[in-house]
Amino acid sequence: MSAKNISLEQNYWNDFYSKWVIDIPSQFCVQMLTEVNPKHTIVEFGSGNGRDSHYIAYQGHMVVAMDLSREAVEKSRSTMEKRDIEHAVFSVGDVSVEKDVAGVLAVGRERGHADSQSLVVYSRFVLHSLDDEQEALFLSALAVHMEVGDYLYFEYRCSEDAGTEKIFGNHYRRFVDTDSLSSDLVDKHGFAVEYCRTGQGMAKYKNEDPFVSRIIARKL
Numbered sequence: 375m376s377a378k379n380i381s382l383e384q385n386y387w388n389d390f391y392s393k394w395v396i397d398i399p400s401q402f403c404v405q406m407l408t409e410v411n412p413k414h415t416i417v418e419f420g421s422g423n424g425r426d427s428h429y430i431a432y433q434g435h436m437v438v439a440m441d442l443s444r445e446a447v448e449k450s451r452s453t454m455e456k457r458d459i460e461h462a463v464f465s466v467g468d469v470s471v472e473k474d475v476a477g478v479l480a481v482g483r484e485r486g487h488a489d490s491q492s493l494v495v496y497s498r499f500v501l502h503s504l505d506d507e508q509e510a511l512f513l514s515a516l517a518v519h520m521e522v523g524d525y526l527y528f529e530y531r532c533s534e535d536a537g538t539e540k541i542f543g544n545h546y547r548r549f550v551d552t553d554s555l556s557s558d559l560v561d562k563h564g565f566a567v568e569y570c571r572t573g574q575g576m577a578k579y580k581n582e583d584p585f586v587s588r589i590i591a592r593k594l
């Protein structure tokens with residue numbers, strides 16, 4: 375697949391999240407939380423049903439999250455309301471639209487801890503659901519609206535994953551070339567890549583053990 379149709383994708387994810395109930399955090403989310411400052415606000419793009427955002431909020435962080443799927447966002451909100459958690463904010467938006475990305479980052483900055491205005495931007499299994507143009511728009515928006523010292527955490531299916539068996543088919547996927555993404559972050563978008571790993575065993579789910587890459591980058 376080369377280009378992605380946003381409204382088809384929105385329908386796919388609305389349907390998916392009307393059935394998907396797992397609210398256990400990802401391994402990557404747990405890795406991220408073991409190393410960030412507890413006062414940092416986490417901004418999650420492509421939060422799905424909120425499995426990671428909820429866990430981030432349970433750990434006491436302010437979390438501001440956005441997803442394309444209204445179904446997913448409503449479910450995420452209702453889980454937080456049932457637990458009377460007010461430090462988790464969810465909205466519907468598109469990561470390839472600059473004003474949506476800027477708006478979410480601005481809310482993260484406003485609602486941040488008084489002692490720490492830095493943000494950690496977290497996005498898991500989203501980059502590979504964007505086409506090339508949407509990824510470029512997302513990265514440009516982050517580059518413009520993130521501030522010096524903010525951190526970026528990405529996990530996604532990389533090129534090596536193209537041949538592995540998948541449990542969920544039927545939606546847009548692009549296998550991301552990690553060398554090229556890493557160069558773009560450094561050369562085009564003003565980040566320092568501090569950590570980059572590719573492998574299996576990092577996002578195993580039932581019989582599926584995808585090749586994924588994790589990137590941690592700091593805004594310069």
Ligand SMILES: C[S@@+](CC[C@H](N)C(=O)[O-])C[C@H]1O[C@@H](n2cnc3c(N)ncnc32)[C@H](O)[C@@H]1O
Pocket residue numbers: 383387400419420421422423425426440441442443446467468469470497498499500503504508
């Ligand atoms: C594979 S799911 C990952 C969800 C969650 N991060 C997780 O790890 O469970 C991909 C998510 O990206 C969202 N998404 C896809 N394209 C998007 C876009 N252009 N803007 C915002 N969210 C998008 C989908 O709605 C879906 O919730």
